[in-house]
Amino acid sequence: MSQFALLGSRRFAPFFWTQALAAFNDSAFRNAMVMLAAFQMGLSDKDVGLYTNLAPALFILPFFLFSASAGQLAEKFEKTRIIRYVKLFEIAAMVLAAYGFITHHLVLLLIVLFMMGVHSTVFGPIKYAILPQALKQSELVGGNGLVEMGTQMAILIGMTAGNLLMLMAGMGPHLSAALTIGVAVIGYFASRVIPPAPATAPDLKFNWNPFTETVRVLRITREDRAVFNAVLGISWFWFFGTVLVAQLPLYTRINLGGDGTVNTLVLTLFSIGTGVGSLMCEKMSGKRVEIGLVPLGAFGLTAFGVDLFLARPGAAAVRGMDWLAFLHAAGSWRIVFDLTLIGVFAGFYVVPLFAFVQSRAPSSRLSRVIAGNNILNALLIVMASLFGLTLERLGVSAAHIFLSAALLNVLVAAYIFTLVPEFLMRFITWVLVNTLYRIRVDGMKHLPEEGPALLVCNHVSFMDPLILMANLRRPARFVMYYKIFQIPLLHFVFKTARAIPIAGQKEDPAVLQQAFDAVDAALADGEVVCIFPEGGLTKDGEIATFRSGVEKILARRPVPVVPMALRGLWGSVWSRRDSMLRRARLPRRFRARVELVVDAPRPPEEVNAGVLEERVRVLRGEMA
Known part of the structure; x- marks a missing residue:
């Protein structure tokens, strides 16, 4: 049975659409807010820079503060009930966002951004812990592939919708408000159809101290060495992806000579590639958790990351091209090929890691392991931002930052595969x-x-x-x-x-x-x-x-x-x-x-x- 058959199954489809709509709304809201601050309010470059740099920090902060508590919630209580409460919270946040959009109240929008960070923090452990309860072992890779594909496509479409609607003269804030509230409401009704997912640790004693619980969750995450190193691999994926996405605007403008439409194109290529790679994992793994694909994914990230640098290491001769002119320019299809295959190999890399964690971690602790993963993800995202910012201040170009990340990927992958030879063994076997x-x-x-x-x-x-x-x-x-x-x-x-x-x-x-x-x-x-x-x-x-x-x-x-x-x-x-x-x-x-x-x-x-x-x-x- 094809993995796409899951989209017609009640035990998977409502959850799939709930999480996809959540990813869409999160992306649409964040991009609409940036467009409002950058193009609709007449702010200075300094003020725009302040808001655009403050926004990611506010979104990430809840992952540090509340991930451990979210992991406890996902194990102690029935998961679909928590999902519905989270969706109601999203509706409330989008109502506040609508007021912020229409009144151009940026402080309120930043508060809503923090609320959406809380939303993602609570939803994250449930998102991956519910799959092993809903799916058979043979469906786990296919289900994860669909979720990863759905998330990437939802983020991409949400980004495009948020940008386009907010830039519509006169009606942008109202249309953005209507879209985000409407999607939140649809997501809530989709969550009402998700079948029950019983608590996996109903007798768990809830620890209200987020700091001591964070320490305990990280200790639980480290108990199984193979699981912990898979978690480190997932967090490294977020580091690599953050470095790549953060540098794309400068790379697009300087190295590719493109305008905003070219930036959207390269993001689209990466997202589509990741979605395709995620879906291919089921076929390539024979519907089993095949961690042998992880070294293959790591190799592809480095190989095509290096080739992306070699394809256009210096500044473009022509500036300001739109996406169609870029595609007709010499050497552009090599860059299209590299960006797409970086996404494909990213899918090969991350989907088996998620499936491995889900299949190997005990069900009574899986949500807290995912919570620990989210904490480490947030830490690596912050480190990636500092990594890129530091190299930029030292005068390193975006293309050379890509090259640095691709070469660093070799060292990180070798470290993980040395600690857990099972990854390399499965690759050789495969x-x-x-x-x-x-x-x-x-x-x-x-x-x-x-x-x-x-x-x-x-x-x-x-x-x-x-x-x-x-x-x-x-x-x-x-x-x-x-x-x-x-x-x-x-x-x-x-x-x-x-x-x-x-x-x-x-x-x-x-x-x-x-x-x-x-x-x-x-x-x-x-x-x-x-x-x-x-x-x-x-x-x-x-x-x-x-x-x-x-x-x-x-x-x-x-x-x-x-x-x-x-x-x-x-x-x-x-x-x-x-x-x-x-x-x-x-x-x-x-x-x-x-x-x-x-x-x-x-x-x-x-x-x-x-x-x-x-x-x-x-x-x-x-x-x-």
């Missing part, structure tokens, strides 16, 4: 498997979404664990022959995936016993373990007799058993159909079509080695 094979998966819905399970599968090639690793919806511990475990390069992947090396009784009985102990411990912890009961690769393409190891595992730890079968691997890369010498050449079946078939779980008391062998034979069929 690239290898999707380069060598074309894989179709059938029956993944049968894999239990939680709790222990023992997976059994036929063994055709050295790549089998990687193929399964890249396509299973849940992380699995693979039991594999210790010599395969030690293969250079792949050893890093298998070790990071916490694979369990095993040896024969005659080869190394100690390793064999350690393997059975590790399997039992993993199942006891609620993990998924995958074994290849044949005990080795097939030498003739046929399934060998299943050994009794599976029965020993189940006798010690009775858990559901999921039979699986790989089809089409015989004769492909690294199967034993060819000699080692011939396998070293380019294989005959490069990009082989492979199928993974997953059967329904079987109770442990109903299976043994013979029963499982027969079932796997049926699943594989004639396609070896």
